[in-house]
């Protein structure tokens with residue numbers, strides 16, 4: 516059977532099992548090392564063909580680590596424009612190296628980044644990819660890669676092959692394969708490739724840490740003595756930045772009303788109330804929260820409740836020990852400044 520979509524390729528030209536070596540700026544991700552281990556296994560089944568790695572914006576130390584974990588050859592892509600990750604440009608650079616070195620199998624870790632670029636690379640190379648494989652084998656009859664993954668909601672296992680195209684591509688989630696033993700006596704080759712981008716489609720304007728990440732780093736609402744919670748009155752996710760700052764100053768954490776969670780400003784794990792968490796902190800500060808009965812059900816055991824609300828008639832104001840009436844955007848910076856001043 517031949518593929519009608521694309522002209523046939525000479526499969527004999529493709530040799531080796533290669534891995535995209537993802538890193539966090541200082542070291543290789545575990546999934547890349549796990550894939551090198553699997554690549555060695557597959558290469559042995561293909562008659563000891565070579566194992567390679569492709570590193571973008573990485574260092575020779577990282578390349579050396581890949582060699583210690585099973586790579587025979589590591590291509591380090593050099594291009595200052597790739598210092599910051601952008602999917603289209605990364606995929607193009609990697610695809611160029613894959614097209615040059617022609618591995619018959621190319622594996623990518625199914626991380627957030629890996630998933631994104633794997634699809635781009637497969638598209639550029641006009642080949643197939645199977646995402647989230649849980650096993651990889653070599654078909655003893657044809658030598659093709661058997662890309663095995665759950666299907667139909669996990670009730671069946673599918674074996675997918677790419678018999679007409681090369682490389683055969685698969686992504687694998689972290690932790691599926693064991694990390695190979697680090698062998699400092701392993702020798703390999705590090706190759707520097709200067710790859711031109713031929714135009715840029717993505718322009719990097721800047722990076723901003725999302726507030727959800729800051730909230731996620733704080734302790735859970737159930738365990739904190741101080742909970743600073745935000746509601747619809749904050750007006751946007753941005754408003755939570757002030758809450759995070761105040762919570763940190765008080766060694767506390769951040770909670771949210773159902774409406775703030777529904778707006779997507781805070782995760783559901785932070786919701787306090789009838790359908791959220793029931794908490795008993797020593798101090799509960801409700802910012803821009805009206806104090807609906809369903810919300811109060813979750814906080815009524817708090818030792819002290821402080822309301823910060825622009826409406827003096829809001830139910831929370833009546834049900835709090837202390838209330839500050841006004842716009843939280845003016846009140847919170849003053850409160851934060853005062854706490855810092857008293858402590859200094």
Ligand code: FAD
Pocket residue numbers: 745746747748749771772773774775786787788789790791792802803804805806807808809810813823824825826829841842843844
């Ligand atoms: P709103 O009621 O809209 O209140 C916003 C407040 O912000 C107002 O008081 C306003 O005066 C104030 N405000 C506005 N601008 C400012 C400003 N610039 N500065 C200061 N204050 C400002 N809710 C929960 O929270 N948790 C639950 O678990 C929960 N479970 C529920 C279960 C059921 C079955 C039902 C029916 C409802 C449930 N609710 C729950 C929803 C609840 O009834 C309320 O709708 C919700 O708590 C209101 O959220 P909010 O106080 O953030 O918003």
